[in-house]
Amino acid sequence: MHISLTNIVINSWESLEKGSLQPGHPFRNMVISTQGDGNIGMATVILRAVSAHDSLLIFYTDVRSNKVFNLQNNNSISMLLYSDADKLQLILKGNTTLHNQDEVTAGHWAALTNQGKRSYMAHPAPSSKINDPADGLEYINDDTWNDALITGYQNFAVIKVAVNLMEYLKLNQTGHRRASFNLIKNNWMGSWLVP
Numbered sequence: 001m002h003i004s005l006t007n008i009v010i011n012s013w014e015s016l017e018k019g020s021l022q023p024g025h026p027f028r029n030m031v032i033s034t035q036g037d038g039n040i041g042m043a044t045v046i047l048r049a050v051s052a053h054d055s056l057l058i059f060y061t062d063v064r065s066n067k068v069f070n071l072q073n074n075n076s077i078s079m080l081l082y083s084d085a086d087k088l089q090l091i092l093k094g095n096t097t098l099h100n101q102d103e104v105t106a107g108h109w110a111a112l113t114n115q116g117k118r119s120y121m122a123h124p125a126p127s128s129k130i131n132d133p134a135d136g137l138e139y140i141n142d143d144t145w146n147d148a149l150i151t152g153y154q155n156f157a158v159i160k161v162a163v164n165l166m167e168y169l170k171l172n173q174t175g176h177r178r179a180s181f182n183l184i185k186n187n188w189m190g191s192w193l194v195p
């Protein structure tokens, strides 16, 4: 079957939208890569929202995390998504905007479950060295939950990624297909690549 470059763009963004909406979808998680000071940071994050129209992805994180530190120095980000069922890999690149304690974070925070909010309530900050594996998460079982909820919101960050490059790779027994797309004046301009 022959797929057009135009259909690749449409299908890929449809799959990304599904990934953000359907728990268990292979694109629900993506691996992000950020530029650190002399190193490259990597993390799995949950794809929280997608706008194909605006070529935009959203994920959540803790404002105290290494990835935020990296993005504050260099807002370029690379993202990798893979569906083993479809033998489909997407590599996306873009630039991030960080939201913390503003109207964007307020809406997303309000929609999170308490379980989701817990992820931002650790004290001390993520990556701090601790003696016991459960140190830093004491609020979960005690009556300081409400205080932790407030600091949780202060730690909560929404990262918006304006995607400007997409690379598609589909493995086929009859011949792999690979294409690269750049966003130019709001249009995805594509080219086939040797896989």
Ligand SMILES: Cc1cc2nc3c(=O)[nH]c(=O)nc-3n(C[C@H](O)[C@H](O)[C@H](O)COP(=O)(O)O)c2cc1C
Residues within 6 Å of the ligand: 029, 041, 042, 043, 044, 045, 046, 047, 059, 060, 061, 062, 065, 066, 067, 068, 126, 127
């Ligand atoms: C399945 C899965 C989903 C995750 N989702 C997120 C997420 O949405 N946001 C996040 O900040 N970290 C998430 N993590 C944890 C990150 O991969 C990473 O370990 C953590 O954020 C520390 O990253 P740092 O290097 O920026 O400090 C997830 C991990 C797994 C295994």
